Amino acid sequence: MLDVRSGEAVRHIPQQRDRRATWSIARLRGEGTQARRAWRSKYVRRLYGVDALAAVVAGAVGQLVEVGPVGKSWSTELSPAWAILVLPVLWLVAMVTARAYEERFLWVGSEEFRRVFFAAAMLLATLGTLSWAFRVEVARGFVIVALPLAAALTLGHRLAQRELLHRRRARGEFQQTAIVVGHRGGVADLHDQLQRQTKHGYRVIGCCVPQRKDDPVATFHGLPVLGSLDDVVDVVEQYEVDTVAVLPSPELDGAALRRLGWDLEKTEAELLLAPAVTEVAGPRVRIRPVAGLPLMHLERPEFKGHRRFLKNAFDRTAAFFGILLISPVLIGLAVAVKLSSRGPVFYKHERIGRGGETFHVWKFRSMVPDADKIVDQLFEQSNEGNDVQFKMKRDPRVTPIGAFMRRYSLDELPQLFNVLGGTMSLVGPRPHVTREVEQYGYDMARRLLVKPGITGLWQVSGRSDLSWDESVRIDVRYVENWTLTFDLMILWKTFGAVLRGSGAY
Structure with missing residues (x-):
């Protein structure tokens, strides 16, 4: 060599x-460190430009939307172009103050998106304080429409750019x-x-x-x-x-x-x-000085408290509005299942939830009636899943409409009622049956500390194509490191995983 x-x-x-x-x-x-890192500065400059453009669009929309300001306001004193010109400057200043352009927070993890939220909250609080201190009314369209829209557009384009970067890295670039x-x-x-x-x-x-x-x-x-x-x-x-x-x-x-x-x-x-401790994400790791030494502290994972309350409130609220929004889809799938084969529309199956308690998960029936009675025979002869979970790519028990629903996870939609009832969460480990839970090791038992979810890291990381060891690693990683921001990222990635249909059978 x-x-x-x-x-x-x-x-x-x-x-x-x-x-x-x-x-x-x-x-x-022919390569060098500087050449391999040259793309980073271009990436950051692009973030500056598109963030400013997002603020321009948000300012324009804020001027078009009449929220009904009362009394003296900046929007009535100055021209309508004021927000379009000033908001980008204020937004970039807030983003720089929140350190949303530092390379160590970009490309992976949720810290980048938390800093965008922090920039929006900080700018809103600053405007509110200045408005109160100087007795100046801020246009309601600016506060209610422009600022949230700027944050949403910024998050959207940063997610898109990150996804593009990850795809190019998977091809060996950057x-x-x-x-x-x-x-x-x-x-x-x-x-x-x-x-x-x-x-x-x-x-x-x-x-x-x-x-x-x-x-x-x-x-x-x-x-x-x-x-x-x-x-x-x-x-x-x-x-x-x-x-x-x-x-x-x-x-x-x-x-x-x-x-x-x-x-x-x-x-x-x-x-x-x-570190010697694996599967622990950054938010739980803190470097603190102790006796003059920088020691790494591992924060306890939060399984109760205000963050868990917020997660439950978000889950049930989102499930309620989700059911209302997709009710025509639910009705259409129910009719299709009923007309395509004999048997009930819904399939109710016992699963193990948080704390080892049993509950019944609801799904649209995607198999012939009494399909679960021959699962043991198929497990021994035709299992294409891992050593614990039974999966078949061409399961003879699946109906034609069931195959379509399973490919795009439409059969899971009735689990929104489980979320509404409190037995499941939108994001979490998938619920397992008793036979699978009985084979849990010490590590896998950690998944019983949280509610099972409709989607999760398993859903966006390969689904049924994963080995049992990989499934264990992914589930433990989620349980140890969950945050509401992490849940939102998983929900976002779920749409892409569902549309691709990879690992779904």
Whole structure:
């Protein structure tokens, strides 16, 4: 293997290597950290421009909508173009103050969207305070229409741009190179995780692991072993690595990590420290000084309290209005089920909910009557799901109208009544039957701490194509890290997953 810049032999990598291990390094020829990060500034500039355009549109709509201002107001003192000209400036100032353009908050996670909400609330509060302090009436159309619309348009275009970025990253674009440093077991797990989550844009080109001088290893887990734990800085400089992900290991204690951080300051590489605790999202992790040391605190997951009350209120309100909105669809599907085959319109089945309590989930019947009586026989002969859950891509029990409904998850719509009744949530782990719950391990039992949901991470991450271990990881991740913003993101992604119909059978 040759150095991608100088052409000199790399002492850590023997000449004999399989093609999979050398492919990612070969693609680095002619690239550099600055070139790989050039797209970031363009992305941020585009956010500035489209955010300002969203505010212009919102200001124009706010002037067109008559909300009925009473008394003296800015809109009557100044020309109608005032909001169109001033709102973009105020909106960008609020967004900058809320730090909504910092790269560390963009591209993944919900922090970017929380900061947009914070900017809107801060701007509204500032205008209200100034209006009260100086006794100036603010036009109601500006407050009631323009500001919420600016926030909504900003959120919409940022979601669209993020989705486009994730798709391009899945195709191998906008990637940053990374090496994983640590012991072999942790390296393999983190590499698998980064490969599954292509939206984060990390392309792992190799690893640094403890090596014995009498038994050097050329590759591990499909990755080139670029050096030992002592060679990290040399490897970064040699390959112009963008990111170094360090896993917990006895060799890299506090002093060694501090020296590594100092040495990496001379390069352009970012240093990431992977905690020993997995599946814990950023909102629950806080770095707090204790006795002069920056210690990582893990906040307790919230299973009760005001946030849970807000989630329940949102679920039931959204379910109520959702039923009213799609009532013609519900009636049409009910008629189609009744006319297409004999049997009841609805299928009621016992599932296990929060706290292990049983409840009945409602669905449109998509199978022939008494289909559940032969599920054990089919599980042994024709199961195409995972080791615990039964699934068949071409289940003979499914009716023609049932196949259509299952492909687009229309048979799940009656579960809105479960949400309205309080036994389910809009977003959460899918409800399992007793036979599946009896096979839960310790990790999977965590899912019983929350209400099951109509949709969830399972719905937007592959659905029935997932293995049982992947389903466990996804469900635990949701239970440990749920927020109302996270729920809204899952609901948004559910529409795309349903339209694609991937993993639905």
